[in-house]
Structure formats: C-alpha cells, structure tokens
Amino acid sequence: MRNAWTRFEATTHRAWWSGPRIVIAAVLGIGALYAVSSYATLPPPLPSHRATMAAWKPSEAWLYDRDGRLLDSSRVDFAARRLAWTPLDKVAPDAVGVLVAAEDRRFRDHDGIDWWSVAGSIRDRIEGKRARGASTLSMQVAAYLAPDLAAPGSRSWLDKLRQMRAGAELERAWSKDQILEAYLNLAGFRGEAQGIGAAALGLFGKTPDALTRDDGLLLAALLPNPGASAGEVARRACALSKEADCARFPGAVASMLGPARSLALDPGLAPHLSNKLLTEPGVRVATTIDLRIQRLASRALRRQLIGLGGTRARDGAVVVADNATGEILAWVGGIGGASTAPSVDGASSYRQAGSTLKPFLYAQAIEKGYLTPASILDDSPVQLDTASGLYVPQNYDRAFKGPVSARAALAGSLNVPAVRTLLLTGVEPFRDRLWDTGYRGLTESGEYYGYSLALGSAEVTLVEQVAAYRSLALGGLWRALHVRKGEKAPPSRTTTTPQAAWLVADMLADANARAGTFGMESALRLPFWAAVKTGTSKAMRDNWCVGFSDRYTVGVWVGNLEGDPMRAVSGTSGAAPVWRDVMMALHAGQPGRALPMPRGIEARTISFENGIEQPRREYFLAGTGMTRIAAAPALSRRAKIVSPVSGSVYALDPDIPVERQRMAISVSGEVTGHRLLLDGRDLGAADSRPMVLAGPGQHKLRLIAPGGRVVDQILFTVR
Numbered sequence: 001m002r003n004a005w006t007r008f009e010a011t012t013h014r015a016w017w018s019g020p021r022i023v024i025a026a027v028l029g030i031g032a033l034y035a036v037s038s039y040a041t042l043p044p045p046l047p048s049h050r051a052t053m054a055a056w057k058p059s060e061a062w063l064y065d066r067d068g069r070l071l072d073s074s075r076v077d078f079a080a081r082r083l084a085w086t087p088l089d090k091v092a093p094d095a096v097g098v099l100v101a102a103e104d105r106r107f108r109d110h111d112g113i114d115w116w117s118v119a120g121s122i123r124d125r126i127e128g129k130r131a132r133g134a135s136t137l138s139m140q141v142a143a144y145l146a147p148d149l150a151a152p153g154s155r156s157w158l159d160k161l162r163q164m165r166a167g168a169e170l171e172r173a174w175s176k177d178q179i180l181e182a183y184l185n186l187a188g189f190r191g192e193a194q195g196i197g198a199a200a201l202g203l204f205g206k207t208p209d210a211l212t213r214d215d216g217l218l219l220a221a222l223l224p225n226p227g228a229s230a231g232e233v234a235r236r237a238c239a240l241s242k243e244a245d246c247a248r249f250p251g252a253v254a255s256m257l258g259p260a261r262s263l264a265l266d267p268g269l270a271p272h273l274s275n276k277l278l279t280e281p282g283v284r285v286a287t288t289i290d291l292r293i294q295r296l297a298s299r300a301l302r303r304q305l306i307g308l309g310g311t312r313a314r315d316g317a318v319v320v321a322d323n324a325t326g327e328i329l330a331w332v333g334g335i336g337g338a339s340t341a342p343s344v345d346g347a348s349s350y351r352q353a354g355s356t357l358k359p360f361l362y363a364q365a366i367e368k369g370y371l372t373p374a375s376i377l378d379d380s381p382v383q384l385d386t387a388s389g390l391y392v393p394q395n396y397d398r399a400f401k402g403p404v405s406a407r408a409a410l411a412g413s414l415n416v417p418a419v420r421t422l423l424l425t426g427v428e429p430f431r432d433r434l435w436d437t438g439y440r441g442l443t444e445s446g447e448y449y450g451y452s453l454a455l456g457s458a459e460v461t462l463v464e465q466v467a468a469y470r471s472l473a474l475g476g477l478w479r480a481l482h483v484r485k486g487e488k489a490p491p492s493r494t495t496t497t498p499q500a501a502w503l504v505a506d507m508l509a510d511a512n513a514r515a516g517t518f519g520m521e522s523a524l525r526l527p528f529w530a531a532v533k534t535g536t537s538k539a540m541r542d543n544w545c546v547g548f549s550d551r552y553t554v555g556v557w558v559g560n561l562e563g564d565p566m567r568a569v570s571g572t573s574g575a576a577p578v579w580r581d582v583m584m585a586l587h588a589g590q591p592g593r594a595l596p597m598p599r600g601i602e603a604r605t606i607s608f609e610n611g612i613e614q615p616r617r618e619y620f621l622a623g624t625g626m627t628r629i630a631a632a633p634a635l636s637r638r639a640k641i642v643s644p645v646s647g648s649v650y651a652l653d654p655d656i657p658v659e660r661q662r663m664a665i666s667v668s669g670e671v672t673g674h675r676l677l678l679d680g681r682d683l684g685a686a687d688s689r690p691m692v693l694a695g696p697g698q699h700k701l702r703l704i705a706p707g708g709r710v711v712d713q714i715l716f717t718v719r
Contacts, residue, residue: 041158041161041162041165042162042165043142043146043149043162043163043165043166043169044146044148044149044166046142046145046146046166046169046170046173047145048173048174049174049175049178049181049182052145052182053085056082056085056185056282057077057082057281057282058077058082058083058084058085058281058282059075059076059077059078059079059080059081059082059083059198059281060073060074060075060076060082060083060084060281060282061073061074061076061274061278061279061280061281061282061283061284061285062278062283062284062285063270063273063274063277063278063285063287064284064285064286064287065287065289065290065291065294066286066287066288066289066290066327066485067290067291068286069291070266070267071267071269071270071273071274071287071289071291071294072266072267072268072269072270072271072273072274073266073274073278074271074274074275074278076278076279076280076281077281079192080188080192080193080194081191081192081193081194081198081202082194082195082197082198083195083197083198083201084197084282085185085195085197086181086184086185086195086196086197086208087181088177088180088181088184090207090208090209091184091196091208091209091211092208092209092210092211092212092215092216094211094212094213094216095208095211095212095213095215095216095219096180096184096216097213097216098213098216098217098219098220098240099184099216099219099220099223100137100180101220101240102217102220102221102223102240103137103140103183103220103223104136104137107136107137107138107176107180108176110136110138111168111171112136112138112139112164112167112168112169112170112171112172113136113139113164113167113168114134114136117134117136118134118164120134121134135163135167136167137179137180137183138167138168138170138171138179139163139164139166139167140183140187141167141170141179141182141183141186142163142166142167142169142170143163143166144182144183144186144187145170145182145186146166149162149163149166150163184196184208185197187223188226189203189219189222189223189226190202190203190222190226190227190257191226191227196208196219199219200215203218203219203256203257204256214237214241214248214249214252217237217240217241217249218233218237218249218252218253218256220236220237220240221233221234221236221237221240224236230250230253230254230257231250233253233257234246234249234250234252234253237249237252237253267291269291269294269295269298270287270289270294270331270332270333271333272331272332272333272334272343272345272346272347272348273287273289273331273333273345273483275343275345276345276348277483277484285484286484286485286486287328287483287484287485288322288325288327288328288329288482288483288484288485289328289329289330289331289483290329290330293320293329293330293585293586294329294330294331294332296330296581296582296585297318297320297330297332297582298318298330298332298335300318300577300578300581300582300585301316301317301318301332301335301556301578302335302337303581304316304558304574304577304578304581305335305337305338305558306337308558308569308574309338310337310338311567312566312567312568312569313543313558313559313560313566313567313569313574314337314338314339314340314560314561315334315339315341315344315346315558315559315560315561316332316334316335316346316556316557316558316559316575316578317332317333317334317345317346317347317349317462317556317557318330318332318347318462318554318555318556318557318578318582319331319332319347319462319463319465319466319554319555320466320552320553320554320555320582320586321466321467321470321481321552321553321554322551322552323470323473323474323548323549323550323551323552323553324551325489326467326470326479326480326481326482326489327481327482327483328463328466328481328482328483329552330582331347331483332347333345333346333347333348334346334561339561340560340561340562341561341562344561346462346557346559346561347461347462347463347557348461348462348463349461349462349561350441350459350460350461351459351460351461351462351537351541351542351557351559352456352457352458352459352460352537352538352541352542353439353456353457353458353459353460353465353535353537353542353544354455354456354534354535354536354537354542354543354544355413355415355418355455355456355533355534355535355536356456356460356465356533356534356535356544356546357434357439357453357454357456357458357460357535358410358413358418358454358455358456358533359410359469359472359504359508359533360430360433360434360437360468360495360496361418361421361422361425361430361454362406362410362418362421362504362507363472363476363496363500363501363503363504364425364429364430364433364496364500365406365421365424365425366406366499366500366503366504366621367496367497367499367500368424368425369621369624370421370424370425371406371421371424372406372618372620372621372624372626373405373406373407373503373506373507373618373619373620374405374406374407374606374618374620374626374629375405375406375629376403376404376405376406376608376612376629376631377403377404377405377406377409377414377417377420377421378402378403378416378417378420379400379401379402379403379404379409379414379416379417380400380402380416381400381416400416401414401516402612403612403631404417404612404613405513405608405612405613405629406421406507407507407510407513407618408513408516408613409421410504410507410508410513411507411508411510411513411514411517412513412514412516412517412518413514413517413533413534413535414517415454415455418454418455419451419454419455421454422451422453422454423451426446427446427447427449427450427451427453428445428446428447429446430446430453430454431445431446431449431453432446433495433496434453434458436478436493436495437468437471437478437495438464438467438468438471438478438480439458439460439464439468440464441458441459441460441461441464442458456535456537457538462544462555462556462557463481463555465544465546465555465557466481466546466553466554466555467479467480467481469533469546469547469548469553469555470548470553471495471496471501472501472504472505472508472531472548473505473531473548473549473550473553473595474492474501475498475501475502475595475598476494476495476496476497476498476500476501477492477493477494477495478492478493478494478495479491479492479493497600498598498600499598499600499601499621499622500621502595502597502598502601503601503619503621504531505531505548505595506531506594506595506619508531508532508533508547509529509530509531509532509594511524511525512616518572522572522576523572523573523576523577523579523580524545524547524572524576524579524580526580526583526584526587526592527591528549528587528591528592528593529549529550529591529592529593529594529595530547530548530549530583530592531547531548531549532545532546532547532548532576532579533545533546533547534572534575534576536570536574537559539565540565540566540567540569541559541560541563541564541565541566542557542558542559543557543558543559543566543569543570543574543575544556544557544575545574545575545576545578545579546579547579547583549583549586549587549592549593550592550593550594550595551586551587551590551592552583552586552587552592554579554582554583554586555579556575556576556578556579556582557575558574558575558578559574597619600621600622601619601620601621601622602619602620602621602622602623602625603617603618603619603620603625604617604618604619604620604625604626604627605617605618605627606618606626606627606628606629607627607628607629608628608629608630609628609629609630609631610631612629637668637669637670638669638711639667639668639669639670639671639674639686639703639705639711639712640667640668640669640703640711640712641665641666641667641701641703641712641713641714642666642667642668643663643664643665643666644663644665644701644714644716645714645716646714646715646716647714647715647716648716648717649716649717649718649719650663650694650716650717650718650719651718651719652696652718652719658693659693661693662691662692662693663691663692663693663694664689664690664691665683665689665690665691665692665701666689667686667687667703671686671687671703672687673705673706674686674687674703674704674705674706674711675703675704676690676701676702676703676704677701677702677704678692678694678699678700678701678702679699679700686703694716694718695718696718696719697717697718698715698716698717699715699716699717699718700713700714700715701713701714701715701716
C-alpha cells in the first residue's frame with residue numbers, strides 16, 4: 001500500500017512541476033523571440049529636423065551684388081541637382097495638397113504607420129492581387145535620412161517592420177509640418193532634380209510658391225517612377241485629378257519634360273565671376289558688384305559686338321572700379337553671342353597690352369626730369385640695334401609727324417616718340433615700374449621684352465589695367481582692386497609722384513592734343529573731364545580702351561579670345577564706344593571733374609619755334625617751366641654716329657660694280673674737329689660725310705674727339 005502511494009505521490013509531483021515549466025519555457029521563448037525581432041527591426045538613429053536642414057548641401061552656389069540682389073548662380077556639385085532648402089510655407093498650398101493626397105492621404109491622421117493601408121496591402125496579398133504601397137510620408141522621410149532602410153533587397157517583413165518603426169519614431173520626434181517639409185526637399189522628382197525647389201525650376205521654370213494644382217499633379221505623377229514616359233506621366237496625372245477631361249495633360253507633360261529650365265529665374269549677369277568665386281556648394285558670396293552698373297556694362301558691350309558682327313570681333317570684356325574704395329562695380333567677362341570661347345573670362349585673361357602702357361612710361365620720364373609735357377620728341381624713322389637684329393618701330397598709320405611735343409605724342413599714341421622715351425628711362429627700369437604698378441604678367445627681364453615694351457608687347461589683364469589706371473587717378477598710389485564685399489583693402493604703394501601722375505592724366509584728358517590722331521569728335525571725347533588711352537596689339541588681336549574720371553575707372557577690351565586677328569577694328573571703333581557708353585551712364589547725374597592740381601606744379605603760356613604746335617597753356621614740374629620751345633643748337637647735342645646703325649648687316653651685290661657700293665657715314669651733334677676711324681683707318685673730318693667702301697667682314701667705326709677720346713663707336717657687318 002505504501003509503495004503504491006509513493007508511486008502516486010511521485011507521479012503527482014512530476015505532473016505538478018511539468019505545467020509551470022512549460023509555461024515558463026513558453027514565456028521565455030516568446031520573450032526571446034520578441035527580443036530578437038525587436039533587435040532585428042530596430043531602426044537606425046535619425047537626425048533632428050534642425051540637423052537635417054544644417055546638413056543639406058545644395059548643388060548650387062549663389063553670387064550677390066553689394067545690396068544683396070542675386071547676380072548669378074553656379075552648379076558646383078554634379079551628383080544631384082539641389083537648390084536651397086525650401087520652407088513649407090514657400091511652397092504653393094495647392095501643389096502640396098495634391099502631393100500629399102497622392103502619396104499619403106491620411107498623413108495628418110496617423111502616427112507614422114497607416115494601419116488601414118497595411119491591412120489593405122495584406123488583404124491584397126492574400127487575394128493574390130498586386131499589393132498596394134503602404135509606405136507613409138514619415139516612413140519615406142526616415143528612409144531618406146537613413147538610406148539603409150530602403151537599400152536594394154530590403155523587402156522582407158523584418159525590413160518592412162524596421163521601416164514602420166522608423167516612421168513611428170520620426171513622428172514622435174518631429175512635427176507633421178517638419179516631416180512634410182523634409183519630404184518635399186528630399187524627394188527625387190525627375191532625373192537629377194532632388195527637392196521641390198530644383199523640380200519647380202527645372203521642370204516648370206518657376207519658384208515653388210508659384211506652382212499650380214496641375215503642376216502638383218504632374219509632380220505627383222512622377223514620384224512613383226521619375227523616369228516614366230510622357231504618356232505614363234500624363235495618364236497618372238489624369239487619374240490623380242479624378243477628372244473626365246484630361247486633354248491638357250499630354251501637352252503639359254511634353255512642356256515639362258522638354259529642355260531643362262533650371263536657371264530660368266537666374267539673372268545670369270556675371271557667369272565668369274561666379275565661376276571664379278563660387279567653388280563650394282551652398283555658399284552665398286556677397287560682392288562689391290552693383291547690379292545696375294553690371295547690367296549697363298553688359299548691354300553696352302553686347303550692342304557694340306552685335307554692331308561689329310562676329311566676322312570682325314567676337315569677344316569683349318568690361319571692368320568698372322570705384323576710385324575711392326577700389327571696389328569693382330562691374331565685371332563682364334564676355335556676353336556670349338558669336339563667341340567661340342564663351343566660357344573664357346576676358347576680364348582676367350592675359351592679352352597683349354598695345355599702347356596702353358605708354359602713360360606709365362611718360363610718367364616715369366617726367367618724374368625723373370627727362371621730359372616735360374612740352375618737350376619735343378622726334379617722330380621720324382629710327383632703327384635700334386637689338387640682340388635679334390634691328391628694331392624699326394612704326395606708327396599705327398605708318399606715317400611720321402616729325403617733331404612733336406610729349407603731350408601730343410602720348411595723347412596721339414605715337415609709337416616712335418614712345419620708343420625714344422624708353423631710351424631715356426631704360427627698358428629694365430620701365431619693366432620694374434610696370435611690375436610695381438600691378439602688371440604681374442611681366443615675369444621676364446627687361447632685356448627679354450626689349451624696346452617693344454614701350455609699345456605694349458607684354459601681356460596684361462583687363463583687371464590689371466583698371467587697377468593701374470586707377471593709380472594715376474589717385475596721384476600715383478596703387479592698391480589692388482577687390483570684388484568680395486567686406487574684403488580688407490591691402491596697403492597702398494607709391495608707383496610715381498603725384499605731380500607726374502597728374503601731368504599724365506592731364507595729357508590723357510586733352511582732346512586737342514589727341515585730335516591729330518583721333519580727330520576732334522571721336523568716341524574718346526566726353527562732355528566732361530575724363531582721361532583715356534586706347535591700345536591695339538600686334539596683328540589687330542586686341543583692342544583696349546581704359547580711362548578714368550575723378551570717381552570711376554573703366555576698362556574695355558574687345559578682340560577674339562581664340563587669338564585670331566580682328567577685321568577693320570581700331571581703337572576708336574572697337575573698345576572706345578563701349579567705354580564712352582559706360583562712362584556716360586555712370587556720370588549721368590554728376591559729370592566728371594578735373595583732378596585737383598597737386599603742389600609742385602606750375603603753369604606757363606608757351607610757344608613753339610617754327611610753329612611746331614600752337615601756343616598754349618602748359619604745366620610743368622616746379623622749377624622746369626619754360627615759355628618758348630625751340631630746337632636745341634648743335635653745340636648742345638651729343639656727338640654720335642647716326643649711320644650706319646650699330647649691328648647692321650650689309651650685303652654686296654655681285655651684279656653691281658664694287659666702286660658703286662660705297663656707304664655714306666653720317667653723324668649728328670657738334671662734331672667740329674672730330675674725326676672718323678674705320679678699323680683704325682682715318683676717314684677724315686667727321687662733318688665731311690665720307691663715302692667708304694668696306695669689304696666683307698665685321699667692321700668697327702669710331703668717332704674721335706680732338707683730344708683723342710672715343711665719343712662713339714659702332715659695329716657693322718658686310719657680306
């Protein structure tokens with residue numbers, strides 16, 4: 001009996017313990033399953049709305065004028081087309097309503113998960129139908145913020161639960177308006193357009209606040225398949241509109257999917273400057289540019305280039321600077337049109353300077369006391385010996401005017417007098433002066449440029465030209481120009497004296513002095529005071545006009561950026577009309593006034609011997625004034641050999657008798673008592689103009705003073 005009870009008791013005990021163990025095991029199993037599934041569906045951490053906005057990087061950057069007005073924009077990031085973050089209240093409500101209705105019509109009522117849509121999707125799967133989408137806007141925004149939520153292959157039920165949990169989590173941290181705003185900015189609409197801002201501009205040429213209900217329908221039709229065909233987009237837009245008559249949609253879709261209009265609302269006023277300054281996506285650069293002046297400079301250049309025609313000149317550039325501040329008020333690097341290099345910035349490209357460097361040469365000569373504005377320079381043929389042979393400068397019109405004053409030579413842009421002036425200053429000192437005046441393209445020594453430097457053989461930029469001419473307006477003080485608003489002005493440096501700068505400016509402003517070359521009614525003559533200089537480079541490749549008033553300095557370049565010559569374009573017919581139009585517009589309300597005369601200048605009424613020029617009132621450095629300008633007597637001139645020119649090479653003609661191939665020797669200056677020696681052989685008195693016969697080889701000709709001193713010598717070769 002006891003054994004039976006013991007067996008019963010043991011069996012009962014085992015049964016009593018087996019029930020709780022099963023329950024505990026079940027609970028533990030469910031807990032473990034929940035923990036595993038919870039971990040498997042754990043969404044990634046999501047950023048706040050503020051952090052999302054801060055991390056938004058537009059693909060564009062923007063350029064603004066001095067008053068905050070948009071000048072231009074530039075695409076910097078080419079991964080996607082994104083504009084600035086668009087606030088929800090800057091999107092047309094009708095368009096927002098259509099988009100929300102198409103994508104998540106219960107958006108305002110759910111907590112991130114639309115359970116009705118989830119149930120409908122499950123039912124469709126059970127019935128074998130094509131399952132409808134159950135993603136809410138919140139879930140889509142979460143996927144945008146954490147791309148691994150929607151990574152390729154993320155379609156299992158665990159992935160879907162993870163997306164649902166992320167949407168719910170986002171709803172707890174963000175407001176409905178913040179989620180909607182983020183969706184409108186993060187969604188991809190067509191091609192590379194990301195966000196409502198890029199889509200509105202790229203597809204409709206509008207800002208988001210100008211979108212219509214139909215625009216919203218078309219955008220909503222793109223969202224399920226941004227690369228859909230035009231017909232598919234039109235059919236979907238019609239279905240979303242719930243209208244019977246949808247005839248307008250095919251045409252609207254064709255227009256929307258036509259040529260990109262992403263910059264339709266961009267003024268596009270400074271593309272070359274924007275390419276220079278806009279280097280980081282999303283940046284907004286404030287400049288010193290004045291939108292009004294930028295526009296008028298662009299229009300003036302466009303009118304001139306259209307008038308010239310693409311077969312004569314295709315390109316041009318304009319730079320305007322404020323003399324007082326050094327701020328660049330206009331930077332027009334080109335206007336497109338017939339240009340074959342529209343992306344090249346004509347304002348910062350190095351081009352040959354032509355005659356535009358002459359003012360700095362004359363300023364240096366006047367400063368050193370070598371010249372006065374009344375000094376007479378000889379505009380007659382000259383041959384100069386150089387390492388590469390003879391240099392024979394010519395004037396623009398291939399004519400010579402004989403003796404002319406320095407004033408007339410500079411204002412009339414005569415070449416030979418400029419070369420003679422360079423002989424006074426020296427090539428190397430002039431090259432150094434140009435470097436100090438901001439011409440940083442002169443990287444070689446003076447010997448490299450030679451005498452042609454007086455005629456502008458060096459390469460310069462238009463920005464450098466404007467800065468250099470501004471230094472004349474400021475009395476010889478040079479300071480770099482700047483185009484970024486608020487940029488600290490660099491320290492100034494003195495390049496010439498205030499007196500020399502003022503005298504050169506007065507010469508450049510003298511319409512009478514330039515009349516012999518340009519006439520009295522050229523484009524250079526303004527109804528108010530302005531100093532101006534033109535220049536044309538070798539083979540007519542570049543045409544310049546740079547000048548200043550008391551307030552502004554304006555530089556214009558016209559030419560062909562590819563380097564081919566212009567046709568039938570001169571200094572007054574190419575760049576000068578643009579310069580005139582810009583200067584007239586700048587001074588419409590306040591004409592330019594003459595620069596105040598600095599101390600150290602004296603005025604005299606002068607006359608010229610033999611009527612070289614008309615009597616006039618002239619200005620001099622104090623202590624150098626004179627009243628009558630006459631040719632210096634021979635006694636005051638340095639004795640020298642004029643012909644042959646040193647370095648000349650002569651060839652004997654075998655068909656001409658040798659006795660008929662003698663050469664005349666000429667000298668200048670006071671040579672009474674001087675003698676000539678050819679290879680040590682005495683040719684007689686220097687003033688006898690001897691005719692000599694020199695055989696093949698190199699020869700040395702010397703001019704000997706009465707005391708036996710060699711005052712001049714040259715080398716020449718006969719072949």
